[in-house]
Amino acid sequence: MALTICLSIAAVLFGIGLYGVISQTNLVMIMMGVELMLAAAMLNLVAFWRLLHPHTYALQLFVLVVMTVMALEAAVGFALATQRFRSRGSVEVEEAADLKENA
Amino acid sequence: MIALLLLAPLLAALLIIVLRRWPAALGLAGSLGALVGAAGLLWQVRHHPVVRFTWPGLPGLPYGLGATPFTALLAVIVAVVALLIFVYARGYMAHERGKVWFWASMSLFVAAMQLLVLSADWLLFVTGWELMGLASFLLIATWHWEEKARQGAVNAFLLTRFTDLGLYLGIVIILLQSGTSLMQAEPGPAIPLVGALALLLAVMGKSAQVPFQSWLAGAMAGPTPVSALLHSATMVAAGVVLLLRAYPLLPPASLPYIGAVGGATIVLTGFTALCSNDIKQLLAASTSSQLGFMLVALAAGFPGAAVSHLVAHAFMKSGLFLSAGLFQHQNESTLFARISGSGRTAPVALAGWALAGLALAGVPPLVGYWSKDAILAAGLGAGNPAWYFGVAAGGALLTALYIGRSLGLLWRGPARPAADAVGLGLMRAGLLGLVGFVVGGGFFLADVLRFVGYALPEAPAAQLTGLTAAALGLGLGWFLRAADVGTPVLRFVQDNYPIGGGFPALVGRPTLALAAACGRFDEYLHRQVLGLGGAVLALAGRGRRADTRLRQAAAGVGPATLALAARTRRADAGLAAAVQGLAGAFRRAGQLSRPVQSGLVHRELLWTVLGVLALVAALFVSLFRWF
Amino acid sequence: MTPLQLLFLGVFGLAAIWFGWRVFRTKSMVRSALSLLAAMVALGGMFLALDAEFLGVLQIMMMAGEMSIMAFFMMMYMMDPGGMSSMNMTHQQRPAAAVGIGAGVLVLALALLTPWPPAQALAPSATQQNHDLGIELMTRSMMIFETAGTSILVAMIAAVATALAYPQQPD
Amino acid sequence: MNTFPLLSLTVFLPLLGAALLLLLRPRGRRAAFAIGIGTAALTLLAAGLVWARGVPGGFAQLEELPWIPAIGAAYRLGVDGVSLPLVLLTAVLFLATLIYSANTSEQPASFVALMLLLETACLGAFLALDLLLFYVFFEVTLVGMYFIIAGWGHDNPKQAALTFFIYTLVGSLFLLLAILALYLGAAPHTFDMRALLAHPPLGGTAALLTFGALALAFAIKTPLFPFHTWLPTAHTAAPAAGSAILAGVLLKLGGYGFIRFGLQMTPDAFRQLAPYVLGLAVFSAIYGAFAALGQTDIKRMVAYTSVNHMGYVVFGVAAAALRPAGGPFGLDGAVLQMVSHGIVTGGLFLLIGALQDRTHTRDMGQLGGLAPAYPVLSGLFILASFASLGLPALAHFPAEFQIFLGGYQVAPVATALLLVGLIITTALYLRAIQRVFLGEQPAVLSPLGDLGARELWAIGPLVALIVLIGLYPEFLLGLIHATQRLIMAGHE
């Protein structure tokens, strides 16, 4: 029961995150979508640890790793956004379409 | 001796080509050498009936050269006739262009014929056979700046080469049956009928039998010595030599076919000769007809008769040609219309013609009388005398008729001044030599044949018939007119019965059309093959495009339109277009998949995620069997 | 699992979903960021309800920090941080929604169709957890742990290298 | 027994020459061709020494060095009666074409280096006894030929070269798959051709598929209808020397492959499918002849006759595969036919090159009456033509006659059909001779005159070989026959 609740909530969060990633025009908003997807992953991991394998601490460690990923990607993402803003004046991805074949 | 016999003319030919000077002298020397060799060979076989050398040719199929009394005799006859014609040609060609070409080819020709005569295995036989074809092609094309000569040469070689396929097939069958390429002294079992008929095809081509007689007429475009050489002891005789060689292997069932071909040829070409209005054409048709006699004799089961006529005919026909050449030289033409009556001013030529012609008609004691009698006797002795004898007697009558007619035409008509052509002396010398054999040869014919191992059939009824036919024919023929009446039937007979337009129309044009079609088809194929690559790739790219169905349709139409346009616009230069079409097809295939690669990150991301979902869904569906 | 825990789980879960949804439905990035923060905190609540005290607290604290940073950046890069003129920040809504729903349904089906083993009733105590996690970190997963540290170093270098403007070249 | 690695020397001498060229980078044409011709002559000498050492029948003069032991590949060279004639042919033709093209003024050093590279590749492919090594050499020939066509050709050479490259690469990649199938089928896995020849590894469907891949690869290379369409294009675009090598040597890789791979490594599959191969070969030969007759470009015409002649080769091999008893003649003939075709067609292409230098056209409609103007050129061309149409006493006859002998035993009707190709070939050559060389001499002639010393030195030996092979084929056939008997013995 508890597992089903947790996995379902994670699934919905993942779906929302994916929707956000695809529907948003702003880099920062896309990153938010990614955060949601990663959050869903963490929820999965915690639920699996608690309800299926409470003595395997690698699962908890994995949660920590996911948190690291979250934070680090956000950090580099913001740095990139800064640079992009500096060179282009916007972080809208629709405006990032200068590079394509001109053949 | 064999080496001398073969190498002398061959060396002469090579030297003429390399040195490019003294062609006539070298040619004559080579011919003389060949004669010496042939005589020596004859001397050799007098004591040792079989002389043979073999050396490795193909694996298990050695080459061999050898001589029997018969082949030695043939070699001598060829050498003699050739030498005399060479002498004649020295005068004939004194002022013509293309001497190097002519003399080299003549020498090569003689060498090839001697090789054919002396070959003791089938591979060398076919070598000589084909080399002779090559030499005849070159000889007929001596005056290749004339359209007629070019055409005649090509037709002659093409037609004979076509029938040579029969020789190949026949020899293949013989070799496979006997297991060796050497001609066996003790013949094995007879070959299948197919093989015999294949050989017969080759004979029909080479010996200008019906329906392949027309190349001979075309071959008259060459110089007259060439015609003399071709039509007497060599080229056309090769067919009969082949039959004589293969005779022990022929199944009895094949003989009627040979007889039928020979008989038909005697009659049909006899009429052609009778209707001819050109002296050389008359001789050409007559040659076919006379060779038909030999075939009939063979089919009747009397090779001796065939051999005798072969020998006699060599001298008679070359003599006739040489005298025809004299007429031609004096009048710059061979048409009866232009030379009629010139016999009175050219006594030597006329005498040569008359003697050789009478011999051909079967007037005793000339050599032709004996050989023709032998054939008539053979006809009587055949299993089906009504046909064999009848056709032979009819043929004899026809021969006498056209000889008589030609004599009449030459004698009567307007008197023409004798031209002082250069080289007439040598030409006359050659002619006289040959006529000498014609006159004297008859007395030795039976002995010679006995020497080479053949018997001459004799029958009083045959002699009587022959004499009657000769007298009747000559008498009637004298009064026949020049056949210039342009009736379609006569023209049809004159032109060697061109049914449906003859070979050029029946075979040549369809072949060329087929070839052109093949050429076009090949370009089409090339374009299709190239287009195929593009189409396959376009197809591969298609699966990925969900949103470009419309463009897909356009893409399907695109290459097709392109191909169509290229095909209709330029059939020839389609190649370049095709290659560009290939590049274009690639390019289009790539462009079609380009909407996927839009450069907009969110759209691409969508594609990616859709791809993932598709993968997951596919995997899930595939897993349902696991539940 | 006690019913109370289940209740908390459900409530926090619904809250997380609601706030997660709000992230992409506001016209203002600041509100989006705050919604995300709320969703993360709800998630932390779920961790707590699942007896993972350490992770729950860590989650709430980290997310609070991160979201405040995010809010700053938002104001830097947004043309309209307050969301006053109700500008549209979205595109390709329809396919995105389809994909999102599709993926959610797929994962949901997966979660429901997979035959999970029966749930464990009891969890180790919080101290036991911390102790065991520490042992894990220092033995088996030491290299992983160190690698995670390295990744932080790399991220710092990468972020700095990317974000800093070039100084004018002296030449 | 002498252990000097003569085969390796033969194979890599040209490569050494090419390396020398790249090192010295001679500016002038003379220096480049001096090196090239010298190297090719030395290679011919080495090949002659290989011959002199003796080839008893089976693989002789083996050389083996470890290469990639992990996968059972090694540097293995050896020679037998099938490969030696082709090696000699290669050495002769390269020498002749290098002499012939000694007037190439455009980047002569690169040209010579490429030709030498190509020679190494061809020799290596014939001498390799390791599948992998064979494949390596096989592919390098493509590269070399691509550059020669694209760099020194005419009439849009880039596209022709690309077509050639792509087309033949398709074939060679299928060859690669077949090689891998053979490799995987052998136990233990090995690329050693001798092991695979001794015990053909595959059976059943695998063998059929493998043979299919092999047949496709070599049918493109040979080429057989309908995979031949690259050939006329490539020939039209290639320079004379390139055409001579392409027709003279590269096509032989196809025939060689049919024997070495198809006949020897997948014999049962070949036997099973031989009727189809046979039929295709007959059709190809006849079709090639007809298509050649339909051409107006004399070079294209000769190119199509290659389709015809190589059809005979495949016919002979297929006859040998169909029934070993009928094989001896077929296989002997096929190998000899490859040599004959190489020399005759190589000579013809060089002659056409000489013709083109003088008249600047290859369209038979625009030519005529050249015999009096260029008697030597015309004479040699006529001789080579008659050789090509299979006149006895010239090179093609012994080979074709044996093929007919071998074919008649297994397929009389097909053989009779094949003879039709002979008469069409006759017709097309006669037509060409008549149109180009016979007739009234043209008013305007090139100042070049008749064949010069360079051209004579290149073409003369080829013509001499045409006559030699025609009159005394035993000097090659003895060699071929010994090996053929071994192959057939292992094949019963």
Next chain:
Amino acid sequence: MSSGGMDMKRDLLLVLPQIVLLLTAVGALVAEMLRRRRLGLAWTLGGLGAAGAAALRQLGADTTAFSGTFRVDALSHWSVLILAPAAGLCCLLARQELRGTPREGTVYSLLCFGTLGAALLAGTGDLMFLVLGLLINSLSGFALAAYSKTKAGTEGALKYFIYGTVTTAILIFGLTYWVGITGDTLLTSLARPDLPPLALAFGFVALITGLGYAASIFPFHFWTPDTFEGAPVSVAAYLSVVPKIGVFFALAQVGRSLPANGPVAWPLVLAGLAVASMTFGNLLALLQQNVVRLLAYSTIAQAGYFLLGVVGLPAGAGARRALIVFAAAYAAMNLGAFAVVLSTGKTLADFRGLGTRRVFAGAALTVFLFSLVGIPPLAGFAGKLLLFEATMAAGYTWLAVAAVLNSVLSLAVYLRVVAAMYFGGTGETSDMGPVSWAGQAVVVTCFLVTVLLMFVF
């Protein structure tokens, strides 16, 4: 619980190559802080060499370190042996291209970090290494791609970043399911036969997504051409080689543990992706006028060939050997091609007449491109030969046929460049300045490896 028998010293020695890589990266950073660029380059090259030497010393070992989380086997050794020199060559290229730009030394450091990430991926024995290796590799890649800070550069980096984060998120989410069903994060725990197939399949697709993005497998490849075009050429060279090799070795590590005949027919999925990647990459490469983009699409196509090796894994050790040889060949020929591009120009027009203008560069590029096609006796052929062999041994003959047909297609792609070099007339554009010793060294090294690889192994 799994601490029994742990021997820290042994384990640390086993991961010595990776530690050396880390130290190299840090040292390069220190040199940059001191503004000693040449020292930094020398240190980097030396460190990479040392890492290679450390890996060489251990060659032949097949064991694990840290309780199975990190595998010390042929793949991890060879990854260092291939990647360290490759990274060194990238540093040399960067030296030629970016010399004198601000923070030149950071590039060396990030290149080393990225290599470390790839090396960790190649030895992964634990799901978390998959995530972290990918993370380290991607983070340094983002920074490198954005190095030029131009509009194009940041755009490329932006795309790379978005792709990276999204696919990584999917990867992690999918991996959690694997963790859920196995109860562990070790790859070896996947070998159990009774795992629920749906979750296994989902995790696998997520894995392909996350790794496929870094390896530019279709349909996760979209960032590739834009990022390559925007980034410095040396960075593009790096991106085309180092992450890719790491990822494929990681896939091979997973393939070692995941049963192929279980419910999830993963080789089949990979085979399909391989065909799609090859075909798509080659088709689009045909259209490019920009040689960098052309090479970008060519790396997508080559990724398909890499997948052949993974598909062949279940059949035996041959596939792993094939992957290693092809990786080495690929590194050499791709880096070489980029090196020539770096000194010549980006558009096809820049290559006109190169064959006569700079004979060696032209010849070398020809060799690299022919090697990419797979023409013997060049390195690319050796790799493809082994790949085909492995594929056929695994029973995927149709895949080998598809790969073969794609090789034909790729010929058309690469010959366009060759034709431009030799038969395209002479270009009017001049080269991009003098070629430094560093660039020349890269071309020569790659040339030698490409030509000789087949004769030395």
